[in-house]
Amino acid sequence: MIALTGMRLRAFVRTGRSVAPLIAALAVLSVLYGGGRAEAGEAYGASALILFPVLAWQTKILLDVEPDVQRRLARVAAGSAGREITAGLLAAAVAGLGTIAIALALPWLVQGVKPDPGGLGGDVAAVALGFGVHLLALLPAVALGGLACRAVTRSAGNGVAVLVTGAVLAIVLGLQGSPVPWLVPPLMATARFTASGSGAATALWLTVHAFLWSGAALAVYSRLRRTRA
Amino acid sequence: MHLDDVWLRYRRGGSWVLRQVTAELSAGEIAVVLGRNGAGKSTLLQLIAGVLRPSRGRVAGRPAAVGWVPERFPADQPHTVSAYLHAMAAVRGLRAAAAGRAVDGWIERLGLGGFRDVKLPELSKGTAQKVGLAQALLVSPGLLILDEPWEGLDAATRELVPAIVLEVAAAGGRVLVSDHRGETVRLPGAARWTVADGGLAVAPAEADQHCVVEVAVSAADLPGAVARLREQGHRVLRVREEVGS
Numbered sequence: 276m277i278a279l280t281g282m283r284l285r286a287f288v289r290t291g292r293s294v295a296p297l298i299a300a301l302a303v304l305s306v307l308y309g310g311g312r313a314e315a316g317e318a319y320g321a322s323a324l325i326l327f328p329v330l331a332w333q334t335k336i337l338l339d340v341e342p343d344v345q346r347r348l349a350r351v352a353a354g355s356a357g358r359e360i361t362a363g364l365l366a367a368a369v370a371g372l373g374t375i376a377i378a379l380a381l382p383w384l385v386q387g388v389k390p391d392p393g394g395l396g397g398d399v400a401a402v403a404l405g406f407g408v409h410l411l412a413l414l415p416a417v418a419l420g421g422l423a424c425r426a427v428t429r430s431a432g433n434g435v436a437v438l439v440t441g442a443v444l445a446i447v448l449g450l451q452g453s454p455v456p457w458l459v460p461p462l463m464a465t466a467r468f469t470a471s472g473s474g475a476a477t478a479l480w481l482t483v484h485a486f487l488w489s490g491a492a493l494a495v496y497s498r499l500r501r502t503r504a
Numbered sequence: 505m506h507l508d509d510v511w512l513r514y515r516r517g518g519s520w521v522l523r524q525v526t527a528e529l530s531a532g533e534i535a536v537v538l539g540r541n542g543a544g545k546s547t548l549l550q551l552i553a554g555v556l557r558p559s560r561g562r563v564a565g566r567p568a569a570v571g572w573v574p575e576r577f578p579a580d581q582p583h584t585v586s587a588y589l590h591a592m593a594a595v596r597g598l599r600a601a602a603a604g605r606a607v608d609g610w611i612e613r614l615g616l617g618g619f620r621d622v623k624l625p626e627l628s629k630g631t632a633q634k635v636g637l638a639q640a641l642l643v644s645p646g647l648l649i650l651d652e653p654w655e656g657l658d659a660a661t662r663e664l665v666p667a668i669v670l671e672v673a674a675a676g677g678r679v680l681v682s683d684h685r686g687e688t689v690r691l692p693g694a695a696r697w698t699v700a701d702g703g704l705a706v707a708p709a710e711a712d713q714h715c716v717v718e719v720a721v722s723a724a725d726l727p728g729a730v731a732r733l734r735e736q737g738h739r740v741l742r743v744r745e746e747v748g749s
Contacts, residue, residue: 278591278597281591282591282592282595285591286583289582289583290582341581342581343578344576344577345578345581347550347555347572347574348572348574348578350554351555351570352592353595353596354568354569355554356554356557504550504556
């Protein structure tokens, strides 16, 4: 499974398909940090929110790099559908972690965030919080990107429709006062959490919500992929 | 392994591509899958390989190591021949040393030595098909599935395919070969599976069918070799001098 994960990541990089989402990530981060310095925690909350569609798109591109017949060959070689499916999701997660690393480092390089008055310890805590909130965006982004990939949707048009609809609904249904916030991953709620600095209980609930949503979406993805090789 | 009342359709509510398919393939057995274009041969092979899941019924007893050679090798990938085969060997669970031996062995045998560092999209159709053949054989397959394996291959490799099939069968592997060009006359003694109208008709290998095997023996040992073959019940049809010897 690790070998197949590596093979898919190499194909993603060598075909140059990794460049477009990377440029998109840099573009949205430039817009975010171009207007002056912000508190690190709050900035990371907004960063995770705006990177969500980019991470989902990156996942779709990575999963679509492999020709359909090669994906089937990989399933036969790996010995089970589960291993082949998991290897694709792992590759998408690793690529997403690369994008997140850039998102965490960039604001410090361009002085887009204010250093913590408490010193280095405060800055490290802010980066750790930033990593956590980006992970809460990465898991559902990988799930949404998977549901939009060609193997599931069977056409480029359907894939784009799933991706755009999922990203828009995640924001619209996540707005404060939404009657059904549980229908979408807690991206907006996480951004509000980092801005307000709510307590540990909120952080725990957001984490549970993100895991449950991602788990459900990944279960649907896995079920569909078992019959859609 | 066996197929028990297998049905398959690609979409819920769609028409059935395969219906009530029941068949068995024992260890060491070879079966040729016949049928017109679009009859469902490739679908049946992908079902048996584990690529597709039956909508109803089940495929049971599939060996752990399956080698599948698709009708068209997907050459639109950014790997070189060597890197691709090493990666596929790793996916099959081979460690670096074993992968190196397997890859080198099949590159040598299939005449791919000059293409090691060539990227897959730059290969001709026949050479790409050899890569497809090599990836299926990196580990000794308990089930080898060849979908139109003769397409685009040069004469030398066309001759090699039956030899590989017989080797896999001799090692206890099951082999399925699809063919719509009559090339499977090179596989006498194989069972005939005919796909038509969504169903499968199985005709077992003819027990009394005879094949001609050309064997080169040392001229000094010729009388003894002929005598031994006759003692074993074989008919010696003709003795001739080897061309080029």
